[in-house]
Amino acid sequence: MSDIACRELCKTFHQGGETITALDHVSLDIEEGSFVCLFGPSGSGKTTLLNALGGLDTPDSGAITVGGQRLDGLSRGELADLRLHNIGFVFQAYNLITVLTARENVEFIMQVQGVPAGERRALATRVLEEVGLAGLEGRRPGELSGGQQQRVAVARAIATSPALVLADEPTANLDSRSAAQLMDLFVTLNKERGVTFVISTHDARVMGYARRLIGMRDGLIVSDEQQQPHAMDV
Amino acid sequence: MSLPLAALGTLAWRNLWRNHRRTLIMLAAIAIGVWAMIFMAALMRGMTDQMVRNGLQTLPGELQLHQRDYRRDPSVVNSMEPPAGELLQVLQSAPVAGWAGRVRVPAVISSERGSRSVTLLGIDPEAEQALGSLPEDLFEGRGLEGKGDRGLVIGASLARRLETALGKRVVIMSQDPDNNVAERGARVVGIYRGRLQGDEDRFVYAGRAAVQELLGIGQQISEIAVSGNDYRRVDEWYPRIAAAAGSGLETLTWTELDPFLGSMLAVQDGFTLVFMVVVFLALSFGLVNTLVMAIFERVREIGLMQALGMRPGLILGQIMLESLFLLCLGLVAGNLLAVLTIAPLASGIDISSVAQGMEMMGMSATLYPALHVQDMLMSTAVVIILGLLASLAPAWRASRLDPVAALTRD
Numbered sequence: 304m305s306d307i308a309c310r311e312l313c314k315t316f317h318q319g320g321e322t323i324t325a326l327d328h329v330s331l332d333i334e335e336g337s338f339v340c341l342f343g344p345s346g347s348g349k350t351t352l353l354n355a356l357g358g359l360d361t362p363d364s365g366a367i368t369v370g371g372q373r374l375d376g377l378s379r380g381e382l383a384d385l386r387l388h389n390i391g392f393v394f395q396a397y398n399l400i401t402v403l404t405a406r407e408n409v410e411f412i413m414q415v416q417g418v419p420a421g422e423r424r425a426l427a428t429r430v431l432e433e434v435g436l437a438g439l440e441g442r443r444p445g446e447l448s449g450g451q452q453q454r455v456a457v458a459r460a461i462a463t464s465p466a467l468v469l470a471d472e473p474t475a476n477l478d479s480r481s482a483a484q485l486m487d488l489f490v491t492l493n494k495e496r497g498v499t500f501v502i503s504t505h506d507a508r509v510m511g512y513a514r515r516l517i518g519m520r521d522g523l524i525v526s527d528e529q530q531q532p533h534a535m536d537v
Numbered sequence: 538m539s540l541p542l543a544a545l546g547t548l549a550w551r552n553l554w555r556n557h558r559r560t561l562i563m564l565a566a567i568a569i570g571v572w573a574m575i576f577m578a579a580l581m582r583g584m585t586d587q588m589v590r591n592g593l594q595t596l597p598g599e600l601q602l603h604q605r606d607y608r609r610d611p612s613v614v615n616s617m618e619p620p621a622g623e624l625l626q627v628l629q630s631a632p633v634a635g636w637a638g639r640v641r642v643p644a645v646i647s648s649e650r651g652s653r654s655v656t657l658l659g660i661d662p663e664a665e666q667a668l669g670s671l672p673e674d675l676f677e678g679r680g681l682e683g684k685g686d687r688g689l690v691i692g693a694s695l696a697r698r699l700e701t702a703l704g705k706r707v708v709i710m711s712q713d714p715d716n717n718v719a720e721r722g723a724r725v726v727g728i729y730r731g732r733l734q735g736d737e738d739r740f741v742y743a744g745r746a747a748v749q750e751l752l753g754i755g756q757q758i759s760e761i762a763v764s765g766n767d768y769r770r771v772d773e774w775y776p777r778i779a780a781a782a783g784s785g786l787e788t789l790t791w792t793e794l795d796p797f798l799g800s801m802l803a804v805q806d807g808f809t810l811v812f813m814v815v816v817f818l819a820l821s822f823g824l825v826n827t828l829v830m831a832i833f834e835r836v837r838e839i840g841l842m843q844a845l846g847m848r849p850g851l852i853l854g855q856i857m858l859e860s861l862f863l864l865c866l867g868l869v870a871g872n873l874l875a876v877l878t879i880a881p882l883a884s885g886i887d888i889s890s891v892a893q894g895m896e897m898m899g900m901s902a903t904l905y906p907a908l909h910v911q912d913m914l915m916s917t918a919v920v921i922i923l924g925l926l927a928s929l930a931p932a933w934r935a936s937r938l939d940p941v942a943a944l945t946r947d
Contacts, residue, residue: 359844360941380848387846394944400838402551412845414544459845 307333307356307467307501312365314351314522325351326362327522333501333515335466338493338532340513341503347519349503350471356501357390357469358382370466387416391460391498395472398456399444405431405451406440409459416463430458434488450481457485461492468492470502474509486512490532545851549858552831563827564867570820571871571916572878574813578912579879581812583905585805589768592798593791595736597670598636598762599771600778601794602786607759613642613714616757617786627781632774634766635667638758640748644711646691646741650700655741657711659748659758660684668764672729672742678703679727686744688726692737696728703728709741713753721751769802809912813919821927828860828931839935840943853936860928861921868917879908 314326325348333339341349354360355367358374359382367374370389374382386392399408406427413423431440434454444452453473460468470489474482490512492498502509510516511533518526553560593599602624607615619638620628628636640659645652661684665671671680672690681690689707691699701707703725710720723743731737749755765774771790779788792799832839839852885903 354941357844359944380850383843383846383848385846386844390846392844394841394844398841400548400841401835402548402555407547411544415541415845415847415851417541420543 306335306368306370307331307499308366308368309352309356310366312352312355312362312367314348314355314360314362324348324522326355326365329365329522329524331517331524331527333499335499336493336497337515338490338500338513339502339515339517340510341501341517341519342505342510343519343525344505346521348522349505349519351522352519353469353471353501353503356467357392358385387412388463389465389467391463391465391468393453393456393460393468393470393473395475399452399459401444404441404443405436405447405455405458408444408455409462412459412463418463426462427458430462431455434458435484448481449476450478450484453477453481453485454488457488461496461498464496465498467499467501470500472504472506473502474504474506479508482506482508541851545855545858549855549862552835552855553859553862555834556831559827559830560863563823563863564870566820566823567864567867567920568870568874570816571868571920572874574816574916574919575872575875575908575912576878576906577812578809578916579875579906579908580904581805581809582907582909582912585801586907587905589791589798589801591733592795593764593768594668594670595733596762596791596794597665597668598764599768599791600763600765600775600788601791602761602763602778602782602788603759605785605787608787608789611641611643611759613640613712613752613754613759616640616714616754616759619756619758620761624778624781624783627778628761628763632765632770633778634764635664636761636763637661637664637668637670638745638761639665640745640752640754640757641759642711642748642752644709644741646689646695646699647708647710648699648701648705651698653695653698653738655695656739657709657748658740658742659745660742661745662686668762670762672731672736672740674730675727676730677728678725681727681742681744684745685747686726687723687747688743689723690727690729690742691725692740693728693730694734694737695741696725698738701725709743709751711752719751719753723747810915810919813916814923817919817923821923824860824863824924825927825931827863828856828928831859832856832931832935836938836943836946839938840940840946843938843940844944849936853932856932856935857925857928860924860932864920864924868920871916872913875913876908879906882906 309329309331312326312329316323316325329352341352343349351360355362356369358377372385377385400411403411409427409430410423413426428440431437434457436451436454436458439447439451447455474485477485486509489500493500502513504510514529514532516528516530517524604615604617637660642657644655644657646655660681662671662681676693681688689709696702699707706722706724708720708722710718713719729737749757763778765771768791775788775790782788842852885905887902888904889902
């Protein structure tokens with residue numbers, strides 16, 4: 304499902320009378336079970352590419368195929384369904400629904416999917432335990448630290464066993480210890496469950512975890528290398 | 538895909554209370570609006586009820602039977618025989634609560650100081666009691682003691698105009714069936730205060746037998762007035778009486794006898810609805826503003842929900858549910874407030890300071906607010922339907938937000 308193919312993606316923005324090229328004929332293939340980092344300076348197009356892969360943003364031209372399904376012909380509702388059932392998102396901040404508790408946040412997608420109450424409750428509890436948040440299930444986002452909030456977001460992203468997790472600067476607001484714990488968790492999920500991770504970052508320590516590093520600048524892919532992953536020093 | 542109502546409901550309910558103060562202010566506004574709708578409707582219903590009841594007591598009855606030509610020429614010529622046989626049987630059975638045969642003719646009453654044209658009513662006081670058509674406030678003298686009573690009961694205003702008083706003799710004059718003048722002297726045995734001053738000037742009461750004797754019409758009467766004690770349900774029992782009366786008599790409901798009075802109900806229903814809609818239109822600006830603000834404050838969260846895979850329809854549904862919760866809470870509070878404020882007024886509101894003006898509309902000095910379930914239902918329907926319609930625009934806009942723009946909103 305999570306094989307990703309992008310062909311000749313272009314995307315421009317207009318800001319203050321200026322045209323900004325976010326994606327400039329980007330072509331890319333990502334295999335199932337990959338652990339990929341997109342890196343580059345701010346404005347290089349990482350987030351735009353990530354949003355396009357998740358069907359959140361529509362490129363001006365080019366084609367994206369996720370798990371054999373072309374995204375360009377899908378309606379908003381169909382794209383939503385694709386994300387609901389196949390893609391987990393982790394953002395840099397504002398990841399959680401503030402009026403729901405940690406468990407309810409994790410259960411939320413399953414509720415929308417129609418998973419029975421008992422099943423989703425058990426699953427949410429188990430996944431929260433896995434990400435080290437046992438005992439904090441009843442807390443609302445405001446009562447959790449930034450690292451704990453990110454873990455809840457990860458728990459939510461993986462609870463439904465998506466084939467693909469897209470993470471946009473997931474460690475940007477975390478201290479080193481929390482960032483290392485989060486990345487360890489990603490690596491474990493990638494290895495044990497075969498979840499494909501595509502992570503955008505400009506944090507060199509995060510890049511160390513990736514098996515594949517894709518460098519971007521001015522909307523172009525400027526490097527694409529395989530590497531031996533190594534954990535960050537905390 | 539089944540609608541995850543529980544998830545949407547939880548989100549909607551909790552979002553409602555994100556900003557307690559704003560929600561409470563909006564709730565108060567809806568509650569007061571709903572209260573105003575129901576309270577005003579109760580006052581208007583009370584006024585209409587009173588006008589209709591006063592009108593029915595003057596008619597009297599919710600249904601009348603006459604000789605076919607009586608309405609064209611309400612003189613003694615168009616009298617009829619008292620009810621008998623099947624008609625009498627129907628009149629004596631439920632749901633008829635009371636009936637009275639009466640002589641009703643135009644007449645002239647003269648004192649030594651003046652003359653006035655009046656309507657002479659020859660009545661059986663016992664039967665009229667059931668119709669509620671006897672003058673309620675007999676402030677001087679006595680009422681008629683039976684259908685053979687030869688005295689007259691006149692209105693206070695008429696007594697003033699004729700410069701006559703209790704115990705004085707007056708002359709009552711009308712026409713007999715041969716168009717000859719029929720007149721006789723009679724003593725004023727009672728003076729009444731009418732619900733309306735016009736009634737005091739217009740109606741003179743005498744024993745039915747005495748009037749029949751004056752006019753030389755034997756047992757004949759001008760009309761039969763029938764009451765079922767609920768003017769809104771007269772159509773249910775009208776056909777039985779009309780069938781028993783046969784084609785020789787004309788059977789008319791109160792709405793036909795007094796079309797103006799009959800139109801009051803429809804006019805009032807329409808006016809109540811218009812009033813409710815106007816109140817809600819004013820209220821809807823606040824509601825829309827509340828929703829717009831609530832959405833504006835959580836644009837990022839809406840973007841997040843879209844990113845997580847919530848379809849636009851579900852986001853729209855969640856915001857509509859939020860609005861529905863707000864409306865329902867406001868409705869409960871408003872209805873409760875209405876019941877609590879209207880119940881203590883059951884004994885009536887004294888409007889005597891403006892009673893003279895109100896009398897022209899057929900009302901008396903005390904107004905009885907009438908709380909009707911149908912008005913509560915109507916206000917509920919207006920608030921829910923218009924409230925949801927007003928909420929559609931902000932909810933639609935929220936559901937169509939661009940997720941990327943929403944997620945990056947400052």
